[in-house]
Amino acid sequence: MEESWDFEFLSRMVDSLVSFLSEFVDDWLANDMRVAVFKILFSWLVISLVAIHFAWKVYGNTVNDMYYRQGTGGQNGGTPDTAPNLSGWESAAGDAKKTHRE
Numbered sequence: 001m002e003e004s005w006d007f008e009f010l011s012r013m014v015d016s017l018v019s020f021l022s023e024f025v026d027d028w029l030a031n032d033m034r035v036a037v038f039k040i041l042f043s044w045l046v047i048s049l050v051a052i053h054f055a056w057k058v059y060g061n062t063v064n065d066m067y068y069r070q071g072t073g074g075q076n077g078g079t080p081d082t083a084p085n086l087s088g089w090e091s092a093a094g095d096a097k098k099t100h101r102e
Contacts, residue, residue, distance in 0.1 A: 027035055056063075 028039075
């Protein structure tokens with residue numbers, strides 16, 4: 001019984017996909033204003049994605065090198081991994097407690 005249900009579900013999904021694609025092709029071939037707008041927007045999207053892809057191919061390593069800096073500065077130009085002296089917390093731990101006066 002389970003197998004027939006799986007086949008029925010798969011058959012419905014394929015029928016729905018074929019129906020959607022046939023309607024899409026009919027609309028694509030029609031000379032309608034909404035189809036023209038869709039074609040313009042779709043082509044703009046594809047051209048933008050292709051341009052981003054080629055720009056990343058050309059400038060990707062430069063951007064990566066700018067983001068992940070090499071050297072003693074650590075990642076993104078921050079502080080190094082090991083500090084030479086711990087001035088903040090270490091020196092404050094030995095001092096007497098300071099109180100706030102109003």
